[in-house]
Amino acid sequence: MRVALVHDWFTVYAGAERVVEQMLRVLPQADVYALADFLEGGARGFLQGKPVRVSFIQGLPKARQHYRAYLPLMPLAIEQFDLRGYDLVISSSHAVAKGVITGPDQLHLCMCYSPIRYAWDLQHQYLRESGLEGGLKSWLARLLLHYLRLWDSRTANGVDGFIAISRYIARRILKVYRREAEVIYPPVDVEAFTLWQDKEDFYLAASRMVPYKRMDLIVEAFAQMPDKKLVVIGDGPEMPKVRAKAGPNVTLLGYQPFEVLRDHMRRAKAFVFAAEEDFGIAPVEAQACGTPVIAFGRGGATETIVAGETGVFFQEQSVESLITAIEEFEKLSFDPLRVRRNAERFSAERFRQEFAALVEREWDKFRAGLSSG
Template identity: 40%
Template sequence: MRGGERCLEAMCELFPGADIYTLLHIPGSVSGTIERHRIITSPLQYFPLVKNKYPYYLPVMPLAIESFCLRGYDLVISSSHCVAKGARILGRTPHLCYCYTPMRYVWDMHAQYFQKQNLTSLVMRLLRRPLKKWDLASSRKVDAFIAISKTVQKRIKRCYTTDSRILYPPVDTERFLHREQRGDYYLVVGAMVPYKRVDIAVDAFNVLGYPLKIAGWGTEEARLKKIAKGNISFLGRLSDPEIASLYSRCKALIFPGEEDFGIVPLEAMASGKPVLAFAGGGAVETVVNYEKGSARPATGILFKEQNAGGLIRAVKSFERIERLFLPEEIKKHSLAFDKKVFKTGFGQIIEEFLSNA
């Protein structure tokens, strides 16, 4: 499951009797904890090819979410990175939004989402302004926002001109194996799409020559395979246990993209493994950067230049000081982001929110 689905799973554990409204649902694609809930889907569920070609339906997603008319509930929680917060709510039911980001493809990342010159990108260029207007209007339906990071908190303030609290997404640290001994390979985990910047890792390790394993798939996969040298392995789409095993045996995780939060670095740290990450977005909040003489145990190295040169320098630095990264301390740091911490914090926020509603 992806990060947002793991957040939903934790919410479902807090509210085992809650109904779930979603644009579409593929049975078996999420955990049993989620599947046991009553799941109501939008009309998009019945559109052709929507499960594989959902980006084509972005322009109609606001209409799809507004097809829901929620009534008779004591509380509505929207788990939103796109349109979920725009559902129609009748009466004075309090509405709390756990926000992964304001709608990316109209505010900040339009170019990254629609790089290809095709009909979809043309339609999105024409609809960008009205979609932005809709997104802003739908934010007014929310009584209170929770942001997943400081990065998103700032974006909510800029886009919606409203304040928010921060609650970091959960990591199920118990799922990950902690081995003191490190393997000989570096690891990348994530979708191979442009904004993840897996190309930086490939370019850097083409030069370095160290073993690199890449777990994931996406639109960039074919291109990256063509330019990668023999020391780089592409593992494709793997199960959660397979990825956990890779974490436990790797030398360090490579995280070259800029994420709003980024669950992957914390999964690696839950396995006791250090992280070499670009110094931007959520990684700045989750990775304790190595600083000579600091009393605080480091969990990784943050590199400031988001290019192959910056990563190469970070890897070379890591090779020199690898012994200073202590698996027990790295694992301990990850526990501050554990699912139990999330559930406790979320419960406290809801209690306070309802008392003031």
């Protein structure tokens, strides 16, 4: 089987790239395509030495630093890949990768991390956070997003089968594309986050400091609970806002290497998570350490945390709701081994098995359809 794997862009080794890594282990013969590839040498190991075939976006001025600014050209760029020589095309898409052009004798499966967030239900949040709520630039952005939605809807017709990373994303795919999707949860390196049963008297929050992560909410809640200790790991544009809200019971460590993050995840009495994520890897990593999670009860976290057994939820992104959840958490007891076992449901090995079985099943069904046709 001749296979092409098409990713949006390679700039960091993060959640979507971990999925690509495991898909390449299942389909090692695949050729890899992307709009642009700006990975540094030390971050390329997951590609297994494969070259990445890139689009014209790669050579545009200042693309390395500002590739997102070329969003208006990305639909055109993704359509220029000539994939006629492949039997199976896997698109790895949170933006435009699913828009590759395939023919009737090619099977196109899309690993969909989300329909384009900033073009659909998160448009108004994106415009607000980008300072584009009014003025000429705002209307130009709205016009671009309008046409991007039209293109995104049309190109969904070229996908033979959607794979969603959570039931939450499957519902978004159904809402936007009117297509059913099979859920395969992303791979989490649960082996790297080992069980530790002796918990200490502090809570942990760790994330990039960007608005939707709501790290400011977590810090503000603990500022109102001076008897409880919070350690915060992470950095980003929201750091000044977070620092301004931190009380003496909050320790801000900034960016820390993996070993320091894992050490704190293992020792913390609970991991606090306030974002509405498509899946959310960090809560699973915490559970792999035997550490329960206090999480906002929306999005993928509701599928990875068992309420009352591996964590608790708060139902509103508010200080009051989080404080109530922390008080509820402290009335309960959690078995670190039980918490760890829940995380093992999301291992990389499980992902490879489910992905391989789906590809084989869809390929056999597709070939049968070609034969009968």
